[in-house]
Amino acid sequence: MKHAEGTSNGDANGSGVTAPNPKVTLEELAVSPNLPGQVPRLLEEIASSGNQYLAADSTKYAALETAVGLNLFAALGTDDTSKSVAKLAQATGSDPALLGIVTGRLMKPLAAVGVITETGPDEYAATSFSKVLTGEKYSDAFPLMTSRFTLGILALPAFLEKTNYRNPTSATDTAFQLGYKTDMGFFGHLQQEPITARRFNNHMGVYAQGRARWMDPGFYPVQEQLIEGTDFGKEDVLLVDVGGSFGHDLLDFRRKWPSVPGRLVLQDLPEVVSSVKDLDPSIDVTAHDFFTEQPIKGARAYYMHSVLHDWPDNLGRKILDNLVAAMKPGYSKLLVNEDVIPDTGAYWETTSLDIIMMQIGSGERTERQWRALLESAGLVVVNIWTAQRGVESLIECELA
Numbered sequence: 001m002k003h004a005e006g007t008s009n010g011d012a013n014g015s016g017v018t019a020p021n022p023k024v025t026l027e028e029l030a031v032s033p034n035l036p037g038q039v040p041r042l043l044e045e046i047a048s049s050g051n052q053y054l055a056a057d058s059t060k061y062a063a064l065e066t067a068v069g070l071n072l073f074a075a076l077g078t079d080d081t082s083k084s085v086a087k088l089a090q091a092t093g094s095d096p097a098l099l100g101i102v103t104g105r106l107m108k109p110l111a112a113v114g115v116i117t118e119t120g121p122d123e124y125a126a127t128s129f130s131k132v133l134t135g136e137k138y139s140d141a142f143p144l145m146t147s148r149f150t151l152g153i154l155a156l157p158a159f160l161e162k163t164n165y166r167n168p169t170s171a172t173d174t175a176f177q178l179g180y181k182t183d184m185g186f187f188g189h190l191q192q193e194p195i196t197a198r199r200f201n202n203h204m205g206v207y208a209q210g211r212a213r214w215m216d217p218g219f220y221p222v223q224e225q226l227i228e229g230t231d232f233g234k235e236d237v238l239l240v241d242v243g244g245s246f247g248h249d250l251l252d253f254r255r256k257w258p259s260v261p262g263r264l265v266l267q268d269l270p271e272v273v274s275s276v277k278d279l280d281p282s283i284d285v286t287a288h289d290f291f292t293e294q295p296i297k298g299a300r301a302y303y304m305h306s307v308l309h310d311w312p313d314n315l316g317r318k319i320l321d322n323l324v325a326a327m328k329p330g331y332s333k334l335l336v337n338e339d340v341i342p343d344t345g346a347y348w349e350t351t352s353l354d355i356i357m358m359q360i361g362s363g364e365r366t367e368r369q370w371r372a373l374l375e376s377a378g379l380v381v382v383n384i385w386t387a388q389r390g391v392e393s394l395i396e397c398e399l400a
Helices: 026-030 041-070 072-076 085-092 107-112 128-132 141-148 150-154 156-162 175-180 186-192 194-207 222-227 248-256 313-326 348-358 367-376
Strands: 117-120 123-125 237-242 263-268 283-287 301-305 333-338 379-385 393-399
Touching: 041 072, 041 107, 041 141, 072 085, 072 128, 085 123, 107 117, 141 150, 141 194, 150 156, 150 175, 156 175, 186 194, 237 248, 248 263, 248 283, 301 313, 313 333, 313 367, 333 367, 367 379, 367 393
Parallel strands: 237 263, 237 301, 263 283, 301 333
Antiparallel strands: 117 123, 333 393, 379 393
């Protein structure tokens, strides 16, 4: 259907915003179309975006990180009984006025966004969300995000302007370094700051909880692709988790495939694997830097979860080169568990993660980018397995 000049094609352009007429000024566009007496919709959208960031998101996370630092959620407990601000202040050693006697300073903002429940004047109770945050591995996400990501993200516009809007491709010249006024990159900070490293590894483990996992039925056919046609001896290695943090993925694999033969091997830096606990004793733990030669040769599969998205292509290729050199032709596989950004209709969580990674000089990749990187290292993509929209894919590779 032909549209008259200046009329809208509705949501056909995907934005739901009236298509602008070149003859219409920005001021006219900003205040129309609208019903008499209403705040102009586009102006309201601009204002609400600012309010969402300044008055909602930033204050919510400031309150959450403060509450985590105070161990407030532990003091509130995991039962459903109400507790007074005075009692909570005593339990946390904090100023009652800060928590909110009379003023509601910290508690009311947390209640307003549903983190806790306000049960009466100066009285609060736990929610399911706050109960979960009594666990360190869950609550660690908030100080990690606010203290080790936010300033880098906020510095991204200035960094891109400084670099004349070039796509970041260096792990040593990043918005993270500009934001935190440091010469050290993000992963250098992890090596220097044990608490930050713990928070990062805890968050990586929690991130996958409740999501479809590559070894689940209907995702990647483990039996057909990994096990059939093989004859594992006692010392044969089925799966090497390269840069596997605290072993969350291998532990999940062992739980879901308990009778599968072959060794499972967890690899990460010495300072990481030295903190591994509660791991199935059948899983071997080995200190290894993936920028060095892979010591385990000819494993059935080498697996990396959210490793390559941490690094630009030149460093990602170094990681891949070390794995390719260890793979056995016609037998070994490389399994890359990462987000694959579609050509159109990308999911918001994936695109947000790409911005987060941009500030440390890396990023998420599209299918074309993944294929180019993997093929440049001498690999061929056998298949890209995806269970559902918004969930990480499993890229199955073999030697070319």
